[in-house]
Amino acid sequence: MPKQKQLQDIISHCKEYGFVFQSSEIYDGLQAVYDYGQMGAELKKNIKDYWWYSMTRLHDNIVGIDAAIFMHPTVWKASGHVDNFNDPMIDNKDSKKRYRVDHLIEAHAATLDEAAGKELVAKMELLLAADDFAALKQLIEDNKIKCAISGTANWTDIRQFNLMFDTQMGSTSTEEDDKVYLRPETAQGIFVNFLNVQKTGRMKIPFGIAQVGKAFRNEIVARGFIFRMREFEQMEMQYFIKPGTQKEWYEFWKQARTNWHKTLGIPAEQYHFHDHVKLAHYADAACDIEYNFPDWGFKEVEGIHSRTDFDLGRHQEFSKKKLTYFDTEENKHYVPYVIETSIGLDRTVMMVLSEAYEEQDLSTAEKQDSRVVLRFAPHLAPIKLAVFPLTKKDGLPDVAKELMDICRPHFKCFYEEKDAIGKRYRRQDAIGTPFCVTIDHQTLEDRTVTIRHRDSMEQERIPMDKVKDIVLEKIKQF
RNA sequence: GCGGGAGUAGCUCAGCUGGUAGAGCGACAGCCUUCCAAGCUGUAGGUCGCGGGUUCGAACCUCGUCUCCCGCUCCA
Numbered sequence A: 001m002p003k004q005k006q007l008q009d010i011i012s013h014c015k016e017y018g019f020v021f022q023s024s025e026i027y028d029g030l031q032a033v034y035d036y037g038q039m040g041a042e043l044k045k046n047i048k049d050y051w052w053y054s055m056t057r058l059h060d061n062i063v064g065i066d067a068a069i070f071m072h073p074t075v076w077k078a079s080g081h082v083d084n085f086n087d088p089m090i091d092n093k094d095s096k097k098r099y100r101v102d103h104l105i106e107a108h109a110a111t112l113d114e115a116a117g118k119e120l121v122a123k124m125e126l127l128l129a130a131d132d133f134a135a136l137k138q139l140i141e142d143n144k145i146k147c148a149i150s151g152t153a154n155w156t157d158i159r160q161f162n163l164m165f166d167t168q169m170g171s172t173s174t175e176e177d178d179k180v181y182l183r184p185e186t187a188q189g190i191f192v193n194f195l196n197v198q199k200t201g202r203m204k205i206p207f208g209i210a211q212v213g214k215a216f217r218n219e220i221v222a223r224g225f226i227f228r229m230r231e232f233e234q235m236e237m238q239y240f241i242k243p244g245t246q247k248e249w250y251e252f253w254k255q256a257r258t259n260w261h262k263t264l265g266i267p268a269e270q271y272h273f274h275d276h277v278k279l280a281h282y283a284d285a286a287c288d289i290e291y292n293f294p295d296w297g298f299k300e301v302e303g304i305h306s307r308t309d310f311d312l313g314r315h316q317e318f319s320k321k322k323l324t325y326f327d328t329e330e331n332k333h334y335v336p337y338v339i340e341t342s343i344g345l346d347r348t349v350m351m352v353l354s355e356a357y358e359e360q361d362l363s364t365a366e367k368q369d370s371r372v373v374l375r376f377a378p379h380l381a382p383i384k385l386a387v388f389p390l391t392k393k394d395g396l397p398d399v400a401k402e403l404m405d406i407c408r409p410h411f412k413c414f415y416e417e418k419d420a421i422g423k424r425y426r427r428q429d430a431i432g433t434p435f436c437v438t439i440d441h442q443t444l445e446d447r448t449v450t451i452r453h454r455d456s457m458e459q460e461r462i463p464m465d466k467v468k469d470i471v472l473e474k475i476k477q478f
Numbered sequence B: 001g002c003g004g005g006a007g008u009a010g011c012u013c014a015g016c017u018g019g020u021a022g023a024g025c026g027a028c029a030g031c032c033u034u035c036c037a038a039g040c041u042g043u044a045g046g047u048c049g050c051g052g053g054u055u056c057g058a059a060c061c062u063c064g065u066c067u068c069c070c071g072c073u074c075c076a
Helices: A007-016 A038-056 A073-078 A101-111 A114-129 A133-142 A187-191 A194-200 A246-262 A310-319 A345-356 A396-407 A421-431 A441-446 A464-474
Strands: A020-022 A034-036 A062-065 A088-091 A098-100 A166-168 A179-181 A207-216 A231-241 A271-275 A285-293 A297-308 A325-327 A332-334 A337-344 A357-361 A370-374 A385-389 A413-415 A435-439 A448-453 A459-463
Touching: A007 A020, A007 A345, A007 A357, A034 A038, A038 A062, A038 A207, A038 A231, A038 A345, A073 A179, A073 A310, A088 A101, A088 A133, A098 A101, A101 A114, A101 A133, A114 A133, A187 A207, A187 A231, A187 A310, A187 A337, A194 A207, A231 A246, A231 A345, A246 A271, A246 A285, A246 A297, A246 A337, A271 A297, A285 A345, A297 A310, A297 A345, A310 A337, A337 A345, A345 A357, A370 A421, A385 A396, A385 A421, A396 A413, A396 A435, A396 A441, A396 A464, A421 A435, A435 A464, A441 A448, A448 A464, A459 A464
Parallel strands: A062 A207, A385 A413, A385 A435
Antiparallel strands: A020 A034, A088 A098, A166 A179, A207 A231, A231 A337, A271 A285, A285 A297, A297 A337, A325 A332, A357 A370, A435 A448, A448 A459
């Protein structure tokens, strides 16, 4: 019987076997920043490649791009990130409730008579424009504005939370105008290149643009291992469609993404769909694909959004460049609608790790025994094949190395001759290697080897010449 | 951000009323050669998260700080 999974055990395992380390650990780490180790990097890359090929190879009408992390500052005005994430906030210390300062003051102004209310709002707007937070707090205190929940006026200082990291472009510059942001999402890199790709790729609607890349969010509270990091990687695909067809395409991608998730080797009951009732400003439909994480329950891994023409429309407005498509069937120009699929790569890594992790009790009447095994889908496993000579004598290592030479160019292999064979198997279980091949004395006679399967722990004897093709067949993605 | 818990070897942890660190597993080298871990011999690895204070003396008391986990909050 597998033991109940605990997040803490999985995190320890990730550290112990080189999947995930805390960033800058020797300096006490950096909050909510993590590094992938030798195993984690392979796992992550396998997931990334699998997504990329699922999008760009299996769909003739989806192409991939790789946009820069830095973008023109106006991009973030057009996207709404600057306006929506720069509001000064204030917390009530008693109720712990956080308010947007402008909302708090406006709500209070509404309770005053008209002239006084207008005067208060006017004062507030002057101070907001000047970013004078101390005076704003004074204004709140002078007006004896209270928290609706606690009824007290016990406020923290006003703070400005900015989701976006910024830096200066140009080494000597300190001008506000030269501020550039580290992108908080990858989607905008696709939208601003919409026309470039459509024209140069001669793309016809409907078509998609896929991208994998880093994004950065200066979260106020970032926690939860690699689930919510300040620097993270997204895999996004924006699908450009004819206005009016968004319902069908939304359903299509919902289904397509669900099917993709099933091929990760995760059972359907571990997933939930969560349809958004309250929609973001750009969306006319949205849902999350949620995975049942240990300890946490269902949490979002992927979002599918029907974004209408909001993004292209805004970029058209801000850039004053036409971002329309000429539809030869309809014989007219229009701004395409967009269906977005956006999946967190790090969250997917965590999901795959969580699902794969299993502590098994293998005890028999005679002896206690257990193992930790990562039951990765073979195409995602960091190492596909381990090759073991049963002993390091009698020329067995030479034959094993011969097999290594045959397999090495095709998939990631691992060779080991140290320790008892059982111990070597268990070490591979712990990093999720699906196949182990052992060269024994019979191999010297008839060129057969045993292949041992990770999940069943069963072995079969096969010709050594077939190992490569058997493993290739099992790790085939499509 | 608030509240709670925690940080000692790669991992899990012990360490009494303060007397300058231990175990198990793991790792490494060798023996054994055996198809499912814990057999034998040996080795390495810790200024006890970091910094200050109290003390003759701090892993232990105290203050600060960093990091992680849980709950709330937040979450395009």
